[in-house]
Amino acid sequence: MDQLVTEKLTKRYGGKTLALQEVSLSAPSSGIFALIGRNGAGKTTLVRILATELAPTSGSASINGIDVVKEDKKLRERIAIVPQEARTISWMTPKQSALAYLMWRGFGHSEAKKRAEESLGRLKLDKYADTLNRSLSGGTKRKVLAAMVLASEADIVFLDEPTTGLDPISRRDFWDILRELAKDRFIFLTTHYLEEAEQLADTLGILGEGRLVAIGSVPSIRGRIRYQYSIKLPPKVPVPGVSKGEVITGRNGEVQILTNEDEAFAISRSLSVAGTRFSISPVSLDDIFFQLVGEPTQREQEAATPGEE
Amino acid sequence: MKRSYSSQLMAAILVNSVYEMKNYPINLVNTVLSPLSFLIVITFVSKGTLIGQAIEGGLIMSMFQSGTALQGDISHLKNDFKLQDMLVSSPASPSVYVLGMAISELIYVAPALLVLVVLGQIYIHPSALQALEMAAALLLMFVTSITIGFMFATLSSDIVQSFAWSRLLTTIFTTVTPVYYPLTYIPLPFRYLAYLSPTTYAAEIMQNVVGYLQESASVVITDWAVLGGVTAVLLVVVSRKARWKET
Numbered sequence: 109m110d111q112l113v114t115e116k117l118t119k120r121y122g123g124k125t126l127a128l129q130e131v132s133l134s135a136p137s138s139g140i141f142a143l144i145g146r147n148g149a150g151k152t153t154l155v156r157i158l159a160t161e162l163a164p165t166s167g168s169a170s171i172n173g174i175d176v177v178k179e180d181k182k183l184r185e186r187i188a189i190v191p192q193e194a195r196t197i198s199w200m201t202p203k204q205s206a207l208a209y210l211m212w213r214g215f216g217h218s219e220a221k222k223r224a225e226e227s228l229g230r231l232k233l234d235k236y237a238d239t240l241n242r243s244l245s246g247g248t249k250r251k252v253l254a255a256m257v258l259a260s261e262a263d264i265v266f267l268d269e270p271t272t273g274l275d276p277i278s279r280r281d282f283w284d285i286l287r288e289l290a291k292d293r294f295i296f297l298t299t300h301y302l303e304e305a306e307q308l309a310d311t312l313g314i315l316g317e318g319r320l321v322a323i324g325s326v327p328s329i330r331g332r333i334r335y336q337y338s339i340k341l342p343p344k345v346p347v348p349g350v351s352k353g354e355v356i357t358g359r360n361g362e363v364q365i366l367t368n369e370d371e372a373f374a375i376s377r378s379l380s381v382a383g384t385r386f387s388i389s390p391v392s393l394d395d396i397f398f399q400l401v402g403e404p405t406q407r408e409q410e411a412a413t414p415g416e417e
Numbered sequence: 418m419k420r421s422y423s424s425q426l427m428a429a430i431l432v433n434s435v436y437e438m439k440n441y442p443i444n445l446v447n448t449v450l451s452p453l454s455f456l457i458v459i460t461f462v463s464k465g466t467l468i469g470q471a472i473e474g475g476l477i478m479s480m481f482q483s484g485t486a487l488q489g490d491i492s493h494l495k496n497d498f499k500l501q502d503m504l505v506s507s508p509a510s511p512s513v514y515v516l517g518m519a520i521s522e523l524i525y526v527a528p529a530l531l532v533l534v535v536l537g538q539i540y541i542h543p544s545a546l547q548a549l550e551m552a553a554a555l556l557l558m559f560v561t562s563i564t565i566g567f568m569f570a571t572l573s574s575d576i577v578q579s580f581a582w583s584r585l586l587t588t589i590f591t592t593v594t595p596v597y598y599p600l601t602y603i604p605l606p607f608r609y610l611a612y613l614s615p616t617t618y619a620a621e622i623m624q625n626v627v628g629y630l631q632e633s634a635s636v637v638i639t640d641w642a643v644l645g646g647v648t649a650v651l652l653v654v655v656s657r658k659a660r661w662k663e664t
């Protein structure tokens with residue numbers, strides 16, 4: 109029962125853009141589910157449908173057995189979201205923001221105030237509690253938004269690219285908070301940082317051009333791909349012949365060979381014999397993503413407008 | 418969990434009037450001043466003879482302005498802060514949200530209303546029954562403008578455009594139309610155009626109640642029927658067509 113399930117979920121905007129194409133998935137609705145994909149892959153569309161903000165064109169979805177379309181009112185009792193482009197209201201303080209959000213959810217004033225303060229404390233925002241949102245840094249503002257929804261009773265929380273634009277230190281801080289909070293609620297987050305998904309996700313979904321490319325735990329996805337090993341060579345060294353695998357030449361001339369276990373050993377032996385410097389490692393999530401999704405397509409390049417990150 | 422409607426109403430009032438007024442008191446000055454400034458102009462130009470009509474006009478404008486202000490505020494919160502998305506994905510009810518926002522707009526116009534009511538007592542001095550009729554017409558006007566405002570807000574996706582619309586609506590429905598001056602001042606063929614605006618009916622009712630106009634009973638009944646009808650139709654349309662959730 110405690111599952112997130114979608115069945116051939118499809119969304120076509122205004123009869124044109126096919127943002128989601130028959131996405132069918134099933135994942136436990138506990139811990140952290142991370143949805144990764146490039147800009148324009150359809151992450152926000154999927155989140156908005158699951159969070160009952162957007163009607164799908166066809167197909168169905170449910171969380172813990174509650175249908176996101178037919179039982180939207182029932183589901184709304186349990187969910188909360190920080191939309192991708194949400195911003196804190198400039199003329200309010202973090203404490204007022206959390207208080208108002210909780211009161212909108214129907215909490216009495218004193219309970220709302222208590223929860224607001226607790227949540228701000230948990231996210232280490234107490235010292236900003238009474239500062240106007242407009243004078244907070246970008247990273248702090250994003251944390252305030254998270255504190256608002258995490259102060260609520262919702263046990264299903266959607267965060268659409270919560271760490272985009274945060275500096276690396278704030279991002280790591282934020283990961284710690286999410287891990288802590290996912291202990292007693294289901295967090296569905298989207299990101300285009302592979303590292304983030306690898307660090308956080310209990311279940312990982314990969315979306316490419318509106319299609320679900322892979323789903324599962326990070327190790328299981330790693331296990332499902334063709335090439336498990338990555339060999340990296342510095343620029344301008346002779347590249348050994350590769351019978352099973354892929355050779356990618358980076359812009360700086362560095363060469364990466366993705367290949368299977370047997371071939372990887374054979375190649376590394378010959379490289380050692382030739383005295384070439386190289387490194388060998390299991391593929392990273394980046395490599396996996398590349399193998400599954402391929403190069404950015406036209407649509408993804410268009411969606412990746414500069415300045416958005 | 419048991420959810421409190423009064424908390425939900427209070428949330429809108431806090432966000433949209435209490436906290437906002439604290440930070441932008443200029444908004445308050447604005448809502449108070451615009452109905453009063455027309456009142457002053459009309460009174461001076463008419464050498465005081467139209468002061469009664471102008472006070473009534475100010476009352477109608479204040480009510481109507483609440484709706485256009487609601488439109489601006491809701492679309493600001495929706496498009497710039499994504500507040501509506503946050504509330505859609507929560508147990509907050511759309512009607513309670515709108516009601517709370519509507520009350521917060523009333524709070525903004527309250528000082529203007531107070532001034533106008535005091536001026537009305539001095540220059541119009543209506544009987545209790547007349548005052549009641551006027552209040553009823555104003556209430557219908559308020560509901561009409563709030564529903565129009567909410568509908569426009571949910572359909573908007575651009576805040577600049579939304580503010581432009583709200584200014585346009587205010588101008589068309591409260592300054593061009595015979596709200597501050599008698600309908601009979603409009604030359605005949607154009608007079609029929611005025612009847613396209615719900616504010617005209619409210620003004621006719623209010624001017625007739627205290628004797629500035631002497632309309633037949635059938636005209637007055639028609640006025641009430643139109644104003645009530647428009648309000649009812651808009652309520653139905655808004656409940657069906659307003660976009661809380663996207664399709």
Ligand SMILES: Nc1ncnc2c1ncn2[C@@H]1O[C@H](COP(=O)(O)OP(=O)(O)O)[C@@H](O)[C@H]1O
Nearest residue numbers: 121125127145146147148149150151152153154
């Ligand atoms: N409201 C909309 N109307 C039309 N097209 C849209 C709308 N929202 C998103 N799209 C398109 O749908 C595709 C998926 O977008 P989105 O779900 O926002 O992707 P992501 O969140 O992964 O960046 C993109 O091509 C985008 O341009």
Ligand SMILES: [Mg+2]
Nearest residue numbers: 151152153192
């Ligand atoms: Mg997105």
